[in-house]
Amino acid sequence: MTRALEPVAWPPSPIRTERLVLRASEARDRATFIELLASPEVHIYLGGPRPRAELDRAVPEIPGRQPGLFVIDVDGAMIGMVKLDRHDAESPGHTRPDIGGAEIGYLFLPEAWGRGYAAEACAAALDWFADALPGESVVLRTQTANQRSMRLAAKLGFTEVERFEAYDAEQWFGVWSPVTPSG
Secondary structure, three states: OOOOOOOOOOOOOOEEOOOOEEEOOOHHHHHHHHHHHHOOOOOOOOOOOOOHHHHHHHOOOOOOOOOOEEEEEEOOEEEEEEEEEEOOOOOOOOOOOOOOOEEEEEEEOHHHOOOOHHHHHHHHHHHHHHHHOOOOOEEEEEEOOOHHHHHHHHHHOOEEEEEEEEOOEEEEEEEEOOOOOOO
16 A cells, blocks of 8 residues: 655646656546556556446546646647655565655556657656655566566666565566765
8 A cells, every 4th residue: 555745745836848748637637547547558567457347437537636646748638647656665575665765656558658758757757756855765666577667667767676576477676766966
C-alpha cells in the first residue's frame, strides 16, 4: 500500500517540457485512464489488464486526483501518466527500507511508445520531486523482461540495488538520488 506525498502542495502549476505538459487530472481524462488500465499491451508486465466493465463502474469522474500523479498531455490530449508516491517498505522487493522514500511508476498508451515521451515526462517529474522534497531518493521496480523500462531506468540515472523474484518473474529494483549542487 502506498500513501500520497505529504506535505506537498497539490496540484502544482502545469510543468511544460519541450513537447509535453504534466498536469493534474481532469474529467476529460477518464476515458484514457480506463484505456490505460484495460490495455493488455500496457499491462503485459504488470499482472494483466483490469476488465473494462469493472473500470467503467470504478473509475471516478475525475480519476487520479492525488498528489504525485501527473497526466501526460500532448497537444491537449492525455497519452499517459507518471506517478510519484510514497513507497511501501512492506512491498515485494523492498528489502532495503533505508532506500527510497518514494516510488515512480508510469503508464503510456501504446501509440505513444518509442517516441521518448516516457523519458521526457519522468525526467520532468523527477526534477519536480527533487524541488518539492529536496534530498529524497526515488525507487523504481520493473521486470527485467521489460527491456523498455530497463533502458528508461538507466537513461534516468537509476542505479541497480538488487534483483529479486516476485510475481513469477525476475524483478529489478533501482534507486535515483537527486543531484545536489556543490558549493
